[in-house]
Amino acid sequence: MPISSFMGLQTSLRGLIAHQQAINVTGHNISNANTLGYSRQEAVLTAMNALVVPANSVITGAGAQLGTGVDVTQIRRIRDTFLDIQYRTANMQLGGAAARSNSLEQIELSFGEPSENGVNELLKNFWDAWSNVANAPEPAPARTAVVEAGNSLASALQTVYQQLTTVARQAQAEYDRITGANGNVELWARELAQLNETIAHAVIVGQAPNDLLDRRDLLIDRLSELAQVSVAETDSGAVRVEFGGVTLVDPAAAGGFTWPQTLTRPGGKLGALQDLAAPTGPALSFRDRLDAVVADLVRRVNAIHSGPGGVDFFDPAGLTADSISVVATEATVVRGSTPDAGSNDVALALAQLRGGSQDRAYAALVAEVGGVVRANINEEANQQALVDAIENRRQSVQGVSPDEEMVNLIRFQRGYQASSRTMSTLDEMLDTLINRTGKVGL
Numbered sequence: 001m002p003i004s005s006f007m008g009l010q011t012s013l014r015g016l017i018a019h020q021q022a023i024n025v026t027g028h029n030i031s032n033a034n035t036l037g038y039s040r041q042e043a044v045l046t047a048m049n050a051l052v053v054p055a056n057s058v059i060t061g062a063g064a065q066l067g068t069g070v071d072v073t074q075i076r077r078i079r080d081t082f083l084d085i086q087y088r089t090a091n092m093q094l095g096g097a098a099a100r101s102n103s104l105e106q107i108e109l110s111f112g113e114p115s116e117n118g119v120n121e122l123l124k125n126f127w128d129a130w131s132n133v134a135n136a137p138e139p140a141p142a143r144t145a146v147v148e149a150g151n152s153l154a155s156a157l158q159t160v161y162q163q164l165t166t167v168a169r170q171a172q173a174e175y176d177r178i179t180g181a182n183g184n185v186e187l188w189a190r191e192l193a194q195l196n197e198t199i200a201h202a203v204i205v206g207q208a209p210n211d212l213l214d215r216r217d218l219l220i221d222r223l224s225e226l227a228q229v230s231v232a233e234t235d236s237g238a239v240r241v242e243f244g245g246v247t248l249v250d251p252a253a254a255g256g257f258t259w260p261q262t263l264t265r266p267g268g269k270l271g272a273l274q275d276l277a278a279p280t281g282p283a284l285s286f287r288d289r290l291d292a293v294v295a296d297l298v299r300r301v302n303a304i305h306s307g308p309g310g311v312d313f314f315d316p317a318g319l320t321a322d323s324i325s326v327v328a329t330e331a332t333v334v335r336g337s338t339p340d341a342g343s344n345d346v347a348l349a350l351a352q353l354r355g356g357s358q359d360r361a362y363a364a365l366v367a368e369v370g371g372v373v374r375a376n377i378n379e380e381a382n383q384q385a386l387v388d389a390i391e392n393r394r395q396s397v398q399g400v401s402p403d404e405e406m407v408n409l410i411r412f413q414r415g416y417q418a419s420s421r422t423m424s425t426l427d428e429m430l431d432t433l434i435n436r437t438g439k440v441g442l
Contacts, residue, residue: 007051007068008426014069015419018045021072022412026405033400037218040400041210044074077210080397084217087390088224094387095225095269097380099174103167103276104373107283110163113366119160120362122153127354134347137335146333150313150326157294161321164287171276171283178226178270179260185226185248186259188219189241192249193256195219196238200251203237223248228267244270282372287321289365295319297358304349310334 022043032038050065112118129146136142178184195216202209220241223229227244234240234251241249245264249257266274275281298314305313311332318324328334336343353359 006430007066009423009430011067011069012419012423012426014048014071016416016423018043018070018072019412019416019419021075023409023416025075026409026412029400030402030405030409033402033405037214037221038400039210039214039217039398040078042076042078043072044076045070046073047071075208075210077208077213078398079213079217080394083390083394083397084221087387087394088221088229090383090387090390091221091224092226092228092268094380094383096267096272097376097383099171099269099272100276100282101373101376101380103171103272104282104369104376106167106170107164107286108369108373110160110167111366111369112160117156119153119156120366122149122156123359123362124354125149126153127351130347130351130353133333133335134344134351137342137344137347140330143333143335144330147326147328147330150328154314154318154324154326157290157321157324160290161287164283164290167283168277168281171273171281175270175273175277178273179263181260185223185243188223189243189248189257189259190255192216192219192239192241193251196249196251196256200234200236200238224268226266226268227263227270228265244268286365286369289361291320293358293362293365294321294324296361298324300353300356300358301350304346304353305334307334307337307346309337310346 022045025041025043029040048068048071050067053064053066055064113120115121126146126149129142129149133142133146176183180186195212199209199212199216202212216239220229220231220239223241223243228242230242232240232242236251238251239249240247240251243249243263244266246261247253247258248261263270265271276283278284298316298319302312302314302316305311305328311328311334313326313328313333315323315325315327334346336345336347
């Protein structure tokens with residue numbers, strides 16, 4: 001079978017088109033070098049099927065195969081699924097640690113230790129005031145000072161109680177905001193469902209929607225910060241997303257996603273927020289411990305102050321940090337167990353409560369809060385380092401290197417120029433063949 005004289009033009013044209021597409025892909029990579037979630041793309045060049053050229057004689061054999069050029073068979077997205085799984089697992093743990101650190105730091109600030117206005121300092125002032133009464137039981141200013149010191153201590157304890165309660169409420173409010181109507185979970189799930197539909201349609205018609213796949217992976221990465229995420233791809237190219245132990249995105253579901261739901265294994269930021277808002281969470285647990293300190297303080301002070309002929313110094317019903325209050329006045333402050341003006345045994349006994357069980361319990365509580373905060377800060381730092389390391393590995397695979405892309409750009413440009421030169425040469429050959437063959441003097 002004779003070979004068309006125009007076949008070389010078609011081969012050169014394929015080279016021009018293929019290298020132009022490769023240049024376009026390279027330009028797309030360079031443009032998105034700093035786009036969050038973008039995966040580097042590559043134009044896959046493949047040789048076209050060869051044309052069998054029959055031999056002109058029996059001597060030369062069966063013939064040969066003549067190449068017909070190049071084709072772009074695929075624009076491939078460079079991505080490592082295993083690294084994606086590693087990243088999302090580590091990102092979930094980081095999300096939980098970050099949420100806990102934020103709330104625990106607020107808890108630590110609630111106690112405000114050590115400071116001049118902290119409960120520990122006010123306890124010291126309270127015992128000092130009783131020492132002053134014991135040293136000078138008769139003057140009224142000393143008795144007034146002990147009432148004021150008690151009021152300041154009660155006010156500080158109430159403030160710590162309210163701030164600890166606020167931390168737990170804020171955690172619950174944050175959880176409700178993220179999981180509620182038009183929260184991040186619902187918005188991202190709806191967008192994932194829409195992407196699933198668009199991607200499945202593109203796959204059916206034989207397209208590779210690389211940029212849509214990048215957007216879908218970015219949303220799944222964001223979900224992984226909130227809770228445990230697992231992804232299963234269907235034959236159509238859509239994905240089914242398990243989120244916190246429930247199915248969040250399902251191509252078979254009405255609308256493509258199912259929300260709201262009750263998470264069974266949240267983990268991540270949502271799991272941490274649930275724990276922080278729970279009665280057994282750190283904020284309310286520390287608040288309960290503070291209530292125990294207050295109850296001990298109230299009972300011990302009242303037991304001494306309300307001795308024979310005395311009255312309660314604190315309201316006996318106020319056994320929590322929120323309800324503690326001073327009921328004694330300057331006139332009812334008990335100095336001693338006898339009406340003798342110089343009697344000071346009650347005030348002295350109260351001053352000797354310094355360093356007792358209530359002081360030790362409060363000091364232990366503050367130390368535990370500090371230890372928990374430091375431990376969680378270290379955990380967050382470790383998780384952040386792990387996430388950064390995995391992300392660096394991901395970027396080494398899917399990230400865009402401007403230097404590498406510039407090398408590719410020059411390489412494809414040279415290929416385009418060579419194909420163009422080949423086409424020009426063939427055009428000149430055909431011009432000679434068609435317009436000049438047979439002329440005298442050629």
